[in-house]
Amino acid sequence: xxxxxxxxxxxxxxxxxxxxxxxxxxxxxxxxxxxxxxxxxxxxxxxxxxxxxxxxxxxxxxxxxxxxxxxxxxxxxxxxxxxxxxxxxxxxxxxxxxxxxxxxxxxxxxxxxxxxxxxxxxxxxxxxxxxxxxxxxxxxxxxxxxxxxxxxxxxxxxxxxxxxxxxxxxxxxxxxxxxxxxxxxxxxxxxxxxxxxxxxxxxxxxxxxxxxxxxxxxxxxxxxxxxxxxxxxxxxxxxxxxxxxxxxxxxxxxxxxxxxxxxxxxxxxxxxxxxxxxxxxxxxxxxx
Amino acid sequence: xxxxxxxxxxxxxxxxxxxxxxxxxxxxxxxxxxxxxxxxxxxxxxxxxxxxxxxxxxxxxxxxxxxxxxxxxxxxxxxxxxxxxxxxxxxxxxxxxxxxxxxxxxxxxxxxxxxxxxxxxxxxxxxxxxxxxxxxxxxxxxxxxxxxxxxxxxxxxxxxxxxxxxxxxxxxxxxxxxxxxxxxxxxxxxxxxxxxxxxxxxxxxxxxxxxxxxxxxxxxxxxxxxxxxxxxxxxxxxxxxxxxxxxxxxxx
Numbered sequence: 001x002x003x004x005x006x007x008x009x010x011x012x013x014x015x016x017x018x019x020x021x022x023x024x025x026x027x028x029x030x031x032x033x034x035x036x037x038x039x040x041x042x043x044x045x046x047x048x049x050x051x052x053x054x055x056x057x058x059x060x061x062x063x064x065x066x067x068x069x070x071x072x073x074x075x076x077x078x079x080x081x082x083x084x085x086x087x088x089x090x091x092x093x094x095x096x097x098x099x100x101x102x103x104x105x106x107x108x109x110x111x112x113x114x115x116x117x118x119x120x121x122x123x124x125x126x127x128x129x130x131x132x133x134x135x136x137x138x139x140x141x142x143x144x145x146x147x148x149x150x151x152x153x154x155x156x157x158x159x160x161x162x163x164x165x166x167x168x169x170x171x172x173x174x175x176x177x178x179x180x181x182x183x184x185x186x187x188x189x190x191x192x193x194x195x196x197x198x199x200x201x202x203x204x205x206x207x208x209x210x211x212x213x214x215x216x217x218x219x220x221x222x223x224x225x226x227x228x229x230x231x232x233x234x235x236x237x238x239x240x241x242x243x244x245x246x247x248x249x250x251x252x253x254x255x256x257x258x259x260x261x262x263x264x265x266x267x268x269x270x271x272x273x274x275x276x277x278x279x280x281x282x283x284x285x286x287x288x
Numbered sequence: 289x290x291x292x293x294x295x296x297x298x299x300x301x302x303x304x305x306x307x308x309x310x311x312x313x314x315x316x317x318x319x320x321x322x323x324x325x326x327x328x329x330x331x332x333x334x335x336x337x338x339x340x341x342x343x344x345x346x347x348x349x350x351x352x353x354x355x356x357x358x359x360x361x362x363x364x365x366x367x368x369x370x371x372x373x374x375x376x377x378x379x380x381x382x383x384x385x386x387x388x389x390x391x392x393x394x395x396x397x398x399x400x401x402x403x404x405x406x407x408x409x410x411x412x413x414x415x416x417x418x419x420x421x422x423x424x425x426x427x428x429x430x431x432x433x434x435x436x437x438x439x440x441x442x443x444x445x446x447x448x449x450x451x452x453x454x455x456x457x458x459x460x461x462x463x464x465x466x467x468x469x470x471x472x473x474x475x476x477x478x479x480x481x482x483x484x485x486x487x488x489x490x491x492x493x494x495x496x497x498x499x500x501x502x503x504x505x506x507x508x509x510x511x512x513x514x515x516x517x518x519x520x521x522x523x524x525x526x527x528x529x530x531x532x533x534x535x536x537x538x539x540x
Contacts, residue, residue, distance in 0.1 A: 045540070046540075049538060049540075052364075052367075053364075053369070054364050054537065054538035055537045055538060056537060071369040071370060071371060071534075072369065073290075073368060073369045073372055076367040076368060076369055077290075077367045077368075078367075079367060080367060081365075085361070085538065085540070086361075087361045087362060087364070087365035088362065088365065089297075089301055089358070089362065100293070100297050101366070103293040103296070103297075104289075104290055104293050104294070104366045104367075106289065149367070
């Protein structure tokens with residue numbers, strides 16, 4: 001099983017007051033779907049660009065199966081980074097770009113590409129620079145899902161996509177993952193849409209990985225309790241609450257702890273705290 | 289596989305520059321004809337302007353060759369190392385040089401039909417190298433190819449070096465270049481500078497070096513030393529290109 005190891009990775013920019021990334025350590029295992037989260041400017045895109053060897057870190061190393069990724073053709077051919085920059089020739093037609101990518105990757109999935117082109121209703125005879133922002137993202141998404149790489153990193157894949165196309169992306173991501181398992185790392189701010197897809201959570205904050213765990217572990221001890229205010233209050237009496245919302249008599253509280261050892265009132269609903277809520281809390285408070 | 293595929297894509301992206309070169313050449317020739325005030329005949333004016341076409345095409349394609357950053361981004365997106373990207377670039381430059389050289393040679397042959405072949409530098413230097421026309425043409429093609437190859441590799445190396453800089457860095461670099469150019473051209477107009485250069489040239493036996501490279505004083509000048517010298521310069525330029533390529537990063 002292949003693995004990417006990120007070890008003591010750091011990145012500083014000239015004239016910046018403090019480093020962007022400082023002692024980032026984590027592993028990417030094969031055949032998992034990771035969600036990479038963090039505030040704006042946290043360094044998610046920079047982190048992914050260093051894993052793909054687009055940029056050099058100030059310190060640390062990225063290893064693929066124990067070997068440095070830097071200047072390693074074998075490792076780099078197994079890593080694909082879909083980023084927000086314009087990397088392909090803008091004056092080329094979409095069909096020409098697809099032909100070029102097919103010539104670069106021996107096992108490029110042409111059948112899946114054709115299927116996705118139909119579903120997204122993409123006009124492949126258009127030049128890339130004539131497409132809307134959303135459709136330029138769609139071209140990148142199609143290529144990302146069709147390349148035969150073991151590790152695929154998607155930086156804001158749904159940027160500019162309407163609801164219909166986001167749904168197509170998510171369903172095809174799950175389908176292609178089921179048929180051909182490989183590792184996806186998805187960086188997005190639309191957490192609610194991908195929390196049902198991902199299996200692992202990575203939270204980047206203050207230059208380090210603040211959270212690194214399976215989604216089951218992360219959500220196992222975080223709950224949202226809703227119901228009439230007096231019933232909720234009586235049930236969670238003594239529990240340290242992270243956040244609460246009240247609308248009239250109806251109250252919702254969020255906490256990270258074991259459930260209280262008392263009878264649950266019939267009017268109270270208990271569910272796992274939504275990942276977005278949890279991450280926003282952690283980003284706000286800066287602690288687990 | 290990836291090296292060849294990348295080089296093919298770069299060639300595909302480069303072809304429009306040859307068309308731009310042809311268009312600029314045609315515009316130059318037309319302006320040449322329009323500016324003829326009647327004293328020299330239109331035919332003479334056409335011959336006088338036409339021989340510049342290969343040089344114009346070379347200058348325009350030089351510009352196309354120098355763009356490095358977008359080729360680098362394409363390579364990075366395709367999952368190749370910087371060394372593989374450099375190999376693809378060198379392969380692309382070798383192919384592009386061949387295409388441009390073929391275009392230039394065709395135009396040169398057309399021009400030689402219109403007027404004397406002595407307008408071309410090659411014929412001025414090596415017109416008597418071979419008695420056989422076919423051998424002479426092959427020799428001209430190979431000599432033009434290696435000279436053009438060096439120019440293209442040097443231009444791409446220059447483009448690679450400048451792509452390492454940000455906008456401010458490039459502005460400073462080009463400003464320094466303009467100032468240096470103005471300074472040195474002014475310096476060369478001064479007698480004291482000319483005497484100094486002349487003394488240095490004599491000291492290093494410059495005549496002997498040039499005569500050897502261009503085989504000027506040979507009984508039958510042949511382009512072999514020039515071809516060898518250009519190949520050496522091309523290898524040096526290519527190594528500098530590799531050095532700069534390894535330093536490249538994708539900018540945000």
